[in-house]
Amino acid sequence: MQPVDFAIITALAKEAQAVVSRLEQPTTRRFEAEDIRTYHYGTISFQAPGQFYRVVVITLPNMGTVSAANAVTDTIARWSPRFVLMVGIAGGIPQGDLDLGDVVIADQVVGYDYGKVTESGIQPRPRVYPASALLLDRIHNFWDNAWEQQVNVARPVNARRPISKRWVGPIASGNKVIASTEFRNQLLAQWPKLLAVEMEAEGVFGAIFDRPHIRGALVIRGICDMADERKSDEWQEYAANAAAAFVVAFLKSSPVEPIDASAEERQTEPSQKYHITINEAHGVVIGDQAHIVQRFTSEPVARERGFEVASSSPAQFMEIPGKTYRTLIGREPIIGDIIAALRDPGGKWLVGIDGMGGIGKTAMANEVIDRSQAEHLFDMVVWESAPKLERLHDTQAIGGLTFDTVLDGIGRQLGALDVPKLKSQDKEARVRTLLHNQRVLVVLDNLETAHESQNEIARRLQPFLNPGKALMTSRHRFKGDVYAVHLSGLDETSAIRFIYQEAEEKNISRIKVAEQSEFQQIAQSTGGSPLALKLVVGQLGHLSLDTVLNQLSKIRPPDSDTNEDDYLLFYKGIFFSSWQILSDAGKQLLISMAHFAPGVGGTSEAIQATSDLANDVLTRSIDELWRLSFLEIGESPSLNKLRYYLHALTQNFILSDVVQILK
Amino acid sequence: MHVARKQIQQIYLDSRHRYVGYYLRYSEESTHLAYMLEQELANLQQAFHWAIEDNKHELVARFWEAIGDFFWEHGYWQNYLEWGETALNAIRQLGRRETEA
Known part of the structure; x- marks a missing residue:
């Protein structure tokens, strides 16, 4: 396995998601015979052309220092990271105008759980772990505040300040959820400059303590409550997103030299390389224990990301268009609704996104695909797009989307190249079988320009889908048995963030x-x-x-x-x-x-x-x-x-x- | 914009001519490289239509020569039928023109 530059450890799914959504070419990797983890592998590129970090993100099955230490141990064994980052949320300690949504970077981590039990009570004997001096130096020289604008979830309304700030100082870590002013004050009495409390960093530092090849660790936490009796979950999503936005912006500033991929590759035994095949249905895919977990858009990209590509089968590439956005702003609630609808086995088979041109329907479909792949909702994705060009003359009618050509496209993209040549009844039976044997997400984009009524195409497609689903976009509203989502303009706050x-x-x-x-x-x-x-x-x-x-x-x-x-x-x-x-x-x-x-x-x-x-x-x-x-x-x-x-x-x-x- | 209308339309027509020429060359150079053709299918389709629209029968026939097998082998049956029929008409036109000449 090729080493990664950074392993990012998160305690909660929402923290992991906030980071993974910012990775380029994210893929999900599992090694069930060897450990229980799900690893989200991806890259973060920075300004120099062709330069990027390899990053792996994991989330913990449980909170706490032991869970964190175990996960870091597995991650080190699997990925040999140079640096380990603990990213997520924490309780804040009132210092200056430190507020909810701010981001705290730990210059040292205080393991407060340790102590000596005596007749007169427990005498605290905290352990202190210094952050990586190298990364800390880069943090002190990272002055760009644009990360705050990269937070892409709504800021709760009870904020004292309109924007988040970043802080550097000590963080206390231990196996306690702290919702007590009294306990918080006890910690503060020992560590007057304490900025935050959390539950995993001590485990992370403990796990890397005797690993000389790891160059250091850093903890970055978004403040979601003030560790007192008012503790609630209201700020968690924002704080997780703020921490992720900061980390990714920091890494994009290229704080350290990336691993020399070619040199590392030369040191890697061929048998340890992850095997990729070019699959007729999927373009370049990674095979993992007989199930496909992710695609790369191209063989060159897969090679660039350090994977060995088998060249035994002819390449056919998925027809999913490339992303044209960095982060989708202001669309989280709708994306969440759509993913929930796709996830629900008892829900509708058809999901339709409508909205006027330029509103971001295709971008949203793209994002939904990425999110659904991260959750393994589908084994495969098929993308069919009706031509967007305005009709110039009669001959442009060639190639328009109909129900019949939708079936052709599904067959072709699933590797059944004979489907288009079959007669209607045989074609329908074949595609029905193809779709019933695997969970396929069929995406139909720009249905407003289809040659047949979009609702008629949807109606006829529905019986084919189980156990898969269809995601459709159109400028026109969907009717019938469709989970319909209307996409309107960004609200004012999101629009300003977008600007x-x-x-x-x-x-x-x-x-x-x-x-x-x-x-x-x-x-x-x-x-x-x-x-x-x-x-x-x-x-x-x-x-x-x-x-x-x-x-x-x-x-x-x-x-x-x-x-x-x-x-x-x-x-x-x-x-x-x-x-x-x-x-x-x-x-x-x-x-x-x-x-x-x-x-x-x-x-x-x-x-x-x-x-x-x-x-x-x-x-x-x-x-x-x-x-x-x-x-x-x-x-x-x-x-x-x-x-x-x-x-x-x-x-x-x-x-x-x-x-x-x-x- | 109004003053330069003719100039704009000339830019448009000249660039259309070059667009068709580029994708014809592309298809001929990529005729056995399925992923290259697949990647540019939408543009090949556009260029093909412009060749038809402009009555460039020879170009239509050359497009078909370069791409027909790809359509047949890679599941683009509808395209195979539609392009094939159009190309056949173009070849007939070419033959008629040669006969008349």
Whole structure:
């Protein structure tokens, strides 16, 4: 097994989930013959191209120091981490304005459980473990506060401050849930600078104490209560998320050199390598004790992540589009509902997400797939997407989605290549068998452009699904026996968080001087649409806030009842403002890119050939379009190259309003 | 935007021509590499349609030559039937043109 840079230990599932959701290429690994753990393996990349940390995350079966020590011992044996991080929630000790939601980094861990029993009572003999001096040095030199904006769950309303802070100081650790001011004060009397109390760090430090190859450990905890009689769970999710956001932001700052993968690989015995096969149905998958636990999007990516790839079978790649977001902001409750519906064996077989274009339906489907895979809800995922391109002429009718082609796609992606050639009855019987033999999640994206009624496709598909389920997206509402979720714009708080994230990614400084009321105005004027918010933030790289707000005030924001024509008009209003900012070369590139399939786009090679722009001009123009959010950038699922593509609505604007060729 | 309308449409048509040419070359160079074709299927489909739309019969026939086997072997039966029929018509048109010439 290839060593990892960091092992992240968490005590609760919500803490693990907050970290795992931020990993790139997360995979779930189990070794049931050897230990009971579930390991979430993934990477965290940082700014230098191609550089990343290998990370493994585990959660404990029970709280407490013994459980933590056992888990760390297993993790060390399996993954040989260089550093161990304990990440999660803790009770806070009132110090200065330390508050709920703040993040505490332990410079030392005090094991307070130890003592000497005497006739006059127990004399405390605490053990003290220093944090890794190296990591602590990096923490002291990590000044970026952007992590606070990466917290992607709602902040409870009873906060004293609107944002979280970070603190560095001692943390007490022991096997007690503390909900007592008196006990808290006893600890404080011994350790006046104490910032937090928790239940696992002492076990973590105990387990790594005599492991010379481990370079150190660090504890990072979000404050969820104040360890007194008012202790409740209200802040737990936020605090867990804050700790995870901080840790990932810290690692993204590349605090230490990553393990030299090639050197480590040379030292690894071939027999110890994890075996991957290229499966006809799944692209590159990891086989683990006869059940498939995860996919990589491509063989090159799998190799890059340090896995041996068998080349015995022909590759066919899953048709799941790449992610276009870092974290989904403001969607946790809906994602939770959808996952619960997919998890429920007695629930509906069909789950439908509807909402206007640009609202984030495909992103949500992508996120749901990741979460459901983390929970092993399904053995396989099949993704069928109806073409998003507006119909230009009759010949475009080729390739549209129907119930029959849905069955073809399911068969093809499950490796049954003969399915499309079968007659209707035989085809249905074959697909029914395929779907009944395994838990398959069938994802049907963009059903509003299907050739047949989306509700009719759903109705006919339903009897095929048990034990699997279907997840569908459409601009139109679902009817019938469907667990239907309507996706509307982000609420004001989430929209503001989204604006911050987008501005940070695109280095748009005007946002930093904006006032709360101006943020609120942007959020209201865009109806909380993520696509519209991105476009507006992009405009702020060129135009003053007043100008952008003035332009927005002339456009009627969409609401949940807005019909398709109206929201197309709304987007066009925003697109037009962005179009006017573009350079001539940027316009030329954008027009050229309207030929590419939306959401698929092309590689830089294809775009250069199509646009006929010189290399340096192309590079500048791509950057310009990306900053204005006309263009998305993602990784090619199987070619291991970057892809550049337009949203379907952007393409619609170019074809209908700029080139004016749409009928 | 209105002033530059003709120029915009010219950029659009020129780039469409190059787009079709690029993906035709791509399909011919990747004809035995299923994952390469699969990766770009949506664009190949777009380019194929533009070749039809522009009555580029020779390009339609070449697309079919490059991709037909892939459709047959990898479960894209509907595409196989639809592209095949379109390509056959294109080849007929080519033959007619040659006969007329």
